Amino acid sequence: MMGQRILLIVGGGIAAYKSCELIRLIRKSGGTVRCVLTEAGQHFVTPMTLAALSEQQVHTSLFDLKDETEMGHIQLSREADLVVVCPATADLMAKMAAGIADDLATTLLIATDKPVLAVPAMNVRMWSHAATVRNVARLRADGVTVVEPDEGPMACGEYGPGRLPEPPAILAAIERHFAERSHAAAVPPTGIRTSALAGRHIVVTAGPTHEPIDPVRYIANRSSGKQGFAIAGALAALGARVTLVAGPVQLATPGGVRRVDVETAREMADAVAHALPADAAVMVAAVADWRTAEAPQKLKKDGSAPAALALVENPDILATVSQSRDRPRLVVGFAAETNDVIDHAVAKRARKGCDWIVANDVSGDVMGGEANRVHIVTASGVESWDELPKDEVARRLAMRIADAL
Structure with missing residues (x-):
């Protein structure tokens, strides 16, 4: 992953804390990380924490005058090699599947021309709900790589599929993306x-x-x-x-x-x-x-x-x-x-x-x-x-x- 640029979108879920360890692992593997933190995500991790770990400015608002003047959300959406959504909540994936762009994260996702990897995390019943199943299928059909969640106990007390995978497993999925990309050189x-x-x-x-x-x-x-x-x-x-x-x-x-x-x-x-x-x-x-x-x-x-x-x-x-x-x-x-x-x-x-x-x-x-x-x-x-x-x-x-x- 040496030199690979990751744009990490942190959604609003209790599993957002794992994004901190993921940033550390990506950087340890030779990649760089720029973070976008949703409004809901700020209830679980702070921009200062992500900025300290990534050593990059953290972006939170679509209507930040300074950011739009100096960089703009279009450039931010396209300067990375891979966009990673982690955790990808049921709400965030529903917006992605529907093409909704009502905040910085969803606007970046619809404006990007780079591959997108989503790592879901939610309650087991939310993961198995027909709407979520439909949205995941739609995202995969659109070319988004959706990582299967882990199965296990959840913060809500229930048990089943829907847990965010551990950061090393997420890093492995990111590394597989780049490995497949290099193998694909001979593919049409x-x-x-x-x-x-x-x-x-x-x-x-x-x-x-x-x-x-x-x-x-x-x-x-x-x-x-x-x-x-x-x-x-x-x-x-x-x-x-x-x-x-x-x-x-x-x-x-x-x-x-x-x-x-x-x-x-x-x-x-x-x-x-x-x-x-x-x-x-x-x-x-x-x-x-x-x-x-x-x-x-x-x-x-x-x-x-x-x-x-x-x-x-x-x-x-x-x-x-x-x-x-x-x-x-x-x-x-x-x-x-x-x-x-x-x-x-x-x-x-x-x-x-x-x-x-x-x-x-x-x-x-x-x-x-x-x-x-x-x-x-x-x-x-x-x-x-x-x-x-x-x-x-x-x-x-x-x-x-x-x-x-």
């Missing part, structure tokens, strides 16, 4: 498509599946869908017509991608079958291997639950596609493993009949994380890629698919 600029996959139809699956047990419970896994969505976007950027069959995730649809939402493994299998024929299929989804016979009522602790929970094997979507009459020219499977990753991937490729297996170790925090270390298993052998941002894994895999087709 945003909005510009190449023709490497023009005329090709590619089916991609992503995310988990949810298998109902009864009206209130289901079997699931920790897949975030991020890698699959990134791959769908990278393929579309190369000119492919992409059908993305997505399990239940809260992610914005990549540009130029047709999305089909499903919940269960059987629904995903049906959606994939309807999407064929295709030139390639990239099966990234973490499909549940088993389901139960769904109970019509909530199961009780009366001894009946064990019999009702007998597991039934789900459709094997990867094997079905690999062996179908409409088999794509290239079938790529994914293998999430916790041990003996390459050995299991080699065996899976032979068992399923697919062309490639992309394997990764999910024993850590890969599922839901922003980076991946993968092994590409083909008939020719194994190629391993060091840990990379998921967007870069997607770009490399898309280019490799283009070469194969």
Whole structure:
């Protein structure tokens, strides 16, 4: 981060105190920080504190005559390399999503031509409210990077997702942004498509599946869908017509991608079958291997639950596609493993009949994380890629698919 300039917008929430430590970490990493403190944020931290930590003037008002004469909010919004909103409250994100510009912070955000990274912090019910879910999806669709909040106890006494991540985790997200930016040097600029996959139809699956047990419970896994969505976007950027069959995730649809939402493994299998024929299929989804016979009522602790929970094997979507009459020219499977990753991937490729297996170790925090270390298993052998941002894994895999087709 040496020399990178961060414009830090501090919103009004109890977690605003963590912005002080974030400033220290950014500067320790070689970056510089200029702060904008909202009116609500001033109830939690003071301009003097932020100024002392950043060694820069702190800006608080859109109508500061001195600031507007010497710099102006337009210049302030564009002189940074990255705009970070931390904490991003429900109110602030709602204004960002709606394009409201009624104070210095929101005016800067709508005037900036630089990337924006938002770090939400709010009550668990506010985070899960339909309006917030909609606003987060809108921001992501607009190109804003929204960091997932932590889960845990909150100042209000409730527990759940909505906590501001700890400053080292926020710094890691900022560093990933700059790492991805440097990797993107070989990627076509945003909005510009190449023709490497023009005329090709590619089916991609992503995310988990949810298998109902009864009206209130289901079997699931920790897949975030991020890698699959990134791959769908990278393929579309190369000119492919992409059908993305997505399990239940809260992610914005990549540009130029047709999305089909499903919940269960059987629904995903049906959606994939309807999407064929295709030139390639990239099966990234973490499909549940088993389901139960769904109970019509909530199961009780009366001894009946064990019999009702007998597991039934789900459709094997990867094997079905690999062996179908409409088999794509290239079938790529994914293998999430916790041990003996390459050995299991080699065996899976032979068992399923697919062309490639992309394997990764999910024993850590890969599922839901922003980076991946993968092994590409083909008939020719194994190629391993060091840990990379998921967007870069997607770009490399898309280019490799283009070469194969």
